[in-house]
Amino acid sequence: MRATVRLADVLKPLIGRVQAAVLPRTHHGTSPSGVKLPPTVYRMGGAHFRQDAAFVSSAVAEVQRLEDKIGLSSESRLLDWGCGAGRLAVGIAEKLGRIELYHGVDIQKHLVDWAQRHLGDRDGFRFTHVDLANPRYNPGGSHERTIPGDSGGYDGFYAYSVFSHLMGDDTAAYLHEVARLLAPGGRAFVTAFVEDDVPDQEENPVGYGPLTWSGPLHCVRFDRGFFEGMVRDAGLEVDSLEHGQETDGQSLYILRRP
Ligand SMILES: C[S@@+](CC[C@H](N)C(=O)[O-])C[C@H]1O[C@@H](n2cnc3c(N)ncnc32)[C@H](O)[C@@H]1O
Incomplete structure (x- = not known):
């Protein structure tokens, strides 16, 4: 078991590097206004995103929701945590054209490398790779729980x-980072699986949601009171909750730094 984990830890970054070297040269998708689109295998979030039109329209629709719900504008400074290969960045470039600061952060190096190379040359756009552990996406990473960025340097946060x-310990620590990064009055748009009257936290709960969960941390479900307690302990307030309408039944929280 120990040997298998070590082999996977060694092979995963190597595979990522080979993909990063080869795939960007084989894919030439662009949005209607000419924004480069990530190779289809780099698109997180479902098979329908393999179609360029679906990928771009979901990104643009997400920007509209951020405009409506947290006041995103071209004057905003936004941190996109877990940005993947930059789906939201594509939407911002397509819909707003420019932004004061878009900062994408992720632990998957090949995705961040692609995004920095192809989207990070736009004014105001930058991406940072952090080699932090997540048993699902980057098991070999460090066990720090930090999000790079200036304290109070962002009006908006997207996750x-x-x-x-993420399990509860990580969630609690990262919520403190959200509070640190947001300027007073700044707002965060985050999704999570939350339900009433369930155990505080549960990994891959059987019979819950539309999928059969498999592999580490495919679905972490929190009790609503437990999750909102972690939010308050981090110094954030719950502005609103829309239950169960997001991907696979996740809920949408708008959190605010007082
Ligand atoms: C399901 S994907 C969502 C991607 C993107 N937010 C979207 O909606 O298209 C989850 C992403 O979170 C990233 N992630 C997980 N743990 C992280 C951490 N501690 N710091 C930064 N990114 C993380 C993963 O690498 C992955 O890209």
Whole structure:
């Protein structure tokens, strides 16, 4: 078992590097306004995203939701945590054209490398890779729980389907980072699996949601009171909760730094 884990830890970054070297040269998708699109195998979040039109329209629709719910504009400074290969960045470039600061952060190096190379040359856009552990996405990473960025340096924070793959200890620590990064009055748009009257936290709960969960942290479900307690302990407030309407039944929270 120990040998298998070590082999996977060694092979995963190597595979990522080979993909990063080869795939960007074989894919030439662009959005209607000419924004480069990640290779299809780099698109997280479902098979329908393999179609360029679906990928771009979901990204643009997400920007509209951020405009409506946290006041995103071209003057904003936004941190996109768990940005993957930059789905939201594509939407911002397509819909707003420019932004004061878009900062994408992720632990998967090949995705961040692609995004930095192809989207990071736009004014205001930058991406940072952090080699931190997540048993699902980067098991060999460090066990620090930090998010790079200046304290109080962001008006908005976006984390779509990220807390859904983190246990409570990590979630609590990262919520403190969200509070540190947001300027007073700044707002976070985050999704998570939360339900009433369930155990505080449960990995891959059987019979819950539309999928058969498999592999580490495919679905982490929290009790609503437990999750909101972690939010308050981090110094954040719950502005709103829309239950169960997001991917695979996740809920949408708008959190605010007072
Ligand atoms: C399901 S994907 C969502 C991707 C993107 N937010 C979207 O909606 O298209 C979850 C992402 O979170 C990233 N992630 C997981 N743990 C992380 C951490 N501690 N720090 C930064 N990114 C993390 C994963 O690498 C992965 O890209």
